[in-house]
Amino acid sequence: MPILSLDNVNLTIQDHHILKDISFDVEEGEVVGLIGPNGSGKTTLFNVLSGFLSPSSGSITFHEDDITNMIPSKRAHLGLGRVFQHFGIFRDMTLEENVMVAVDALPKKQRAILGDMNDIVAETLEMAALTDHAKKKAGSLSGGQMRLLEIARTLKSGKELFLLDEPTAGVSPKMTQQVAGIINALKEEGKTVIIIEHDLPFISKICDRVIVLDVGSVVLEGPPDHVQKSKELCEIYFGADPTT
Ligand SMILES: Nc1ncnc2c1ncn2[C@@H]1O[C@H](COP(=O)(O)OP(=O)(O)OP(=O)(O)O)[C@@H](O)[C@H]1O
Numbered sequence: 058m059p060i061l062s063l064d065n066v067n068l069t070i071q072d073h074h075i076l077k078d079i080s081f082d083v084e085e086g087e088v089v090g091l092i093g094p095n096g097s098g099k100t101t102l103f104n105v106l107s108g109f110l111s112p113s114s115g116s117i118t119f120h121e122d123d124i125t126n127m128i129p130s131k132r133a134h135l136g137l138g139r140v141f142q143h144f145g146i147f148r149d150m151t152l153e154e155n156v157m158v159a160v161d162a163l164p165k166k167q168r169a170i171l172g173d174m175n176d177i178v179a180e181t182l183e184m185a186a187l188t189d190h191a192k193k194k195a196g197s198l199s200g201g202q203m204r205l206l207e208i209a210r211t212l213k214s215g216k217e218l219f220l221l222d223e224p225t226a227g228v229s230p231k232m233t234q235q236v237a238g239i240i241n242a243l244k245e246e247g248k249t250v251i252i253i254e255h256d257l258p259f260i261s262k263i264c265d266r267v268i269v270l271d272v273g274s275v276v277l278e279g280p281p282d283h284v285q286k287s288k289e290l291c292e293i294y295f296g297a298d299p300t301t
């Protein structure tokens with residue numbers, strides 16, 4: 058049984074049909090890449106999945122729960138996590154404290170599976186390659202480091218399904234590798250990830266499957282090599298197949 062299931066999801070805002078009949082399943086433990094040109098509806102789809110927008114029609118199921126119209130906090134309680142860029146990092150607190158407050162704010166069930174606080178703090182900072190900065194104020198981090206902290210903190214939060222919107226945008230190649238390492242670590246823990254990225258080689262390396270959106274519709278879906286080599290993808294991104 059899939060962990061997430063979308064059935065004919067549509068979203069219209071002010072006569073603008075942004076998401077069109079989107080249907081797909083995600084299996085538990087899968088890492089799925091969501092790609093497509095700018096404005097194709099990827100972030101909007103995440104807003105619908107995390108509950109910040111309600112679909113105009115269609116349904117979304119998470120495990121066995123119909124979450125189509127459920128508020129974001131309730132979805133998060135059920136185990137659906139979304140990473141926001143620089144959201145909820147307290148710049149005046151140390152990195153350790155930033156992890157602790159996030160753990161303390163978790164619902165009891167998710168807090169319970171995480172175990173000892175010192176271990177969680179150590180593992181989270183290690184995941185973000187920030188162990189040496191544990192006692193520093195978060196405000197002293199670079200933009201990229203802050204992003205890694207936010208990603209690692211959310212990913213260590215006991216959730217089951219993670220939505221990552223362009224986690225490598227604006228970060229160095231080394232940090233991109235660290236993000237890949239974090240996602241691989243999650244995969245080993247059996248977690249499920251949906252990741253939006255424009256970096257196709259990165260997507261090919263870490264994803265089991267790729268879903269391509271264009272003008273609000275799913276136009277292509279399959280294993281990364283298959284999608285990357287397809288003529289359709291070339292046409293969507295570049296407007297023509299260069300081999301013809
Ligand atoms: N609240 C809104 N009201 C009206 N139009 C919106 C709203 N949110 C998004 N859109 C429109 O929906 C379309 C999809 O936007 P979205 O941000 O989901 O694209 P995206 O695929 O994430 O693009 P990018 O790769 O540039 O991040 C765009 O045309 C955008 O202008």
Ligand SMILES: [Mg+2]
Pocket residue numbers: 099100101
């Ligand atoms: Mg976007």
